[in-house]
Amino acid sequence: MLERQHLAILFEVDRLGSLTAAARQLNLTQSALSHAIRKLEERCGTALWEKDGRQLRLTQAGEYLLKLSKRILPQLERAEQVLGDIRSGQRGTLVIGMECHPCHQWLMRVMQPYLEAWPDVDIDLKTAFHTGGVADLLAHDIDILITPDPYETRHIHFTPVFAYELVLAVPEHHELAKAGFANPQDLLSETLITYPIEPERLDIFTQFLLPQHCYPYKHRKVETTEMMLQLVAAGRGISAVPDWLLRERTEELNIRAVRIGQGGIHKNIHLGIRTGENKTDYIAGFLDISRVTKVTTPH
Structure with missing residues (x-):
């Protein structure tokens, strides 16, 4: 079975020019590196490289996997970074539900600084609910509920922001x-x-x-x-x-x-979130920006 390690070996050997340097980069012994490629060759039924004096020359199969490694390895590294960001609350999709018609104008004033501060977070907005905003929040259909009329429960906490x-x-x-x-x-x-x-x-x-x-x-x-x-x-x-x-x-x-x-x-505009989710960074970031976003009022 082709594994990420096989692609990484081919990539580093090509980049660094030797088995020794590639093994050091991958925290492997040279023997373990050679063994991993040999086992893959046995499963594939074809050689991946051949020795040409002191140099290694990739076979057609080896060239194919090298090209594959140059495409796939950066994508895997990017995927790991994204997953790490999601895990740490730096990235995700924030679904906002709104029960307040005029709150749209206020929300637009929050959106610009939020999108600038959290470029890796996507925003989705819902104004129609299956069974009501609180029910959709409990059902995880939305992450934040904007409402002037909070209905606090054991599982939902509302914060007045304006x-x-x-x-x-x-x-x-x-x-x-x-x-x-x-x-x-x-x-x-x-x-x-x-x-x-x-x-x-x-x-x-x-x-x-x-x-x-x-x-x-x-x-x-x-x-x-x-x-x-x-x-x-x-x-x-x-x-x-x-x-x-x-x-x-x-x-x-x-x-x-x-x-x-x-x-x-x-009145107050309130933001409702599920209890405990204020620890998610991009949700906490939305709450922080909402608290400091001001709009002018008549004299």
């Missing part, structure tokens, strides 16, 4: 733009624009409207933050969004941020 306030985005000349904050009753005559999520999972409903038995005049759902803000700017409704999303767009779109209730709705 605090923000949920605010109402309203047109510049809207009556609420002049108010210090909005009351639930203020939305009874409004079109509320949200992401395509059930009201039972939206903070503007669960923490603000429903406790006061209020419901907006109309509830409109759209897929993207950009579309949502454009509709608000056009006077087609108001929306509840993270404060930092409005910072760069307030003046451009002529929209204003209004506090939701006198105390506001304060």
